[in-house]
Amino acid sequence: MSPELSSRARALALPYYEDALPAHDEFHANRVRDLALRLAADVTGPVDEDLLAAAAWLHDIGRPLERTGEVDDHGRWAAREVSELLATEGVSEDRLAAVQHCLRTHSIRSNSPDPESIEAKLLFDADKLDAIGAVGIVRLAEIVGERSGRSGVRCAVIDDTAATREVTTAKRDVSLLREWASERLTALHTEPAQRLGASRWEYVADFFERFDEEIGPDATR
Template structure:
């Protein structure tokens, strides 16, 4: 694995996500990277560098944040750093398998894509997932109750859609925490 390229990707996303604080930010991408590396170490036989790069770059062309086409930011970064066209295509295919809304019900074709998709979904669960939901909701004018709908539309569905055994184990406590939070929220909120 080219550790210099990984460090360059970290510097790139640090600059690119400057000023973003809606849950799709630098720290989200770094957590996805950490989750992906942890899963990849347990799920043998994957291309660790592709997993690392795809996890770091998975949101650099997210339509909620950037007005790009054809993964222009991710592909541009990789090309600029000497990655060959075939490898760029592979890494971009991993990135394109991550989005929940675009890939609902689809299982990725490669182990690398399964790992990065799982890593991203884990960051939407547990305490971090709750915080991200309300950060995004607040930025986009959602009420607390509207943000709670997101739990039922997405967050509570994530556990059963994970691809790897490692991620499923990591998700158990996070999923329980989501369920417990909802119980407390409903107990404290007479409007629900």
């Protein structure tokens, strides 16, 4: 894999992550890059790994601005932003368009277009896999915390402090993490990602089973 485009993309992307919160910081981008290349090695057919790695570094550069309300859609914003960034780096129009497609389609939002190229599908899958498994549970909890901080609503409550001590795992607070992980598992496009996702889901299921056993008035652990 030629590191030319990906190394330039990394250098361009890092300043954008300086104001990022942990769930969408440069370390997340790096994990997504590593996962995407891991998946790429296990798919049938050619993959432009340099382009894929570049898109992974750039995919969340708009997250800090989205968090503060300065942009509505960080994927679409990033696609516009890299048009200028990569054009000044001498990137050809077809490769620029391919990166932009990856950025526009990496989100799981219902209004996001579907990824069509293999690079876009691999980026989407790698991004979703970083929200499944042990790391994924931590990231999803961080995202819930971010939303709680922005809205002022306590949306990450673990336990019910009322007199009844009602277990909250069936309520939106904790079950939201399970729902988000499951949603990402079912959205995966490529077969290697689906295999890895199924393996990571086993940990998620075990985690929530243990969670249920630890919390509430009838806790068994």
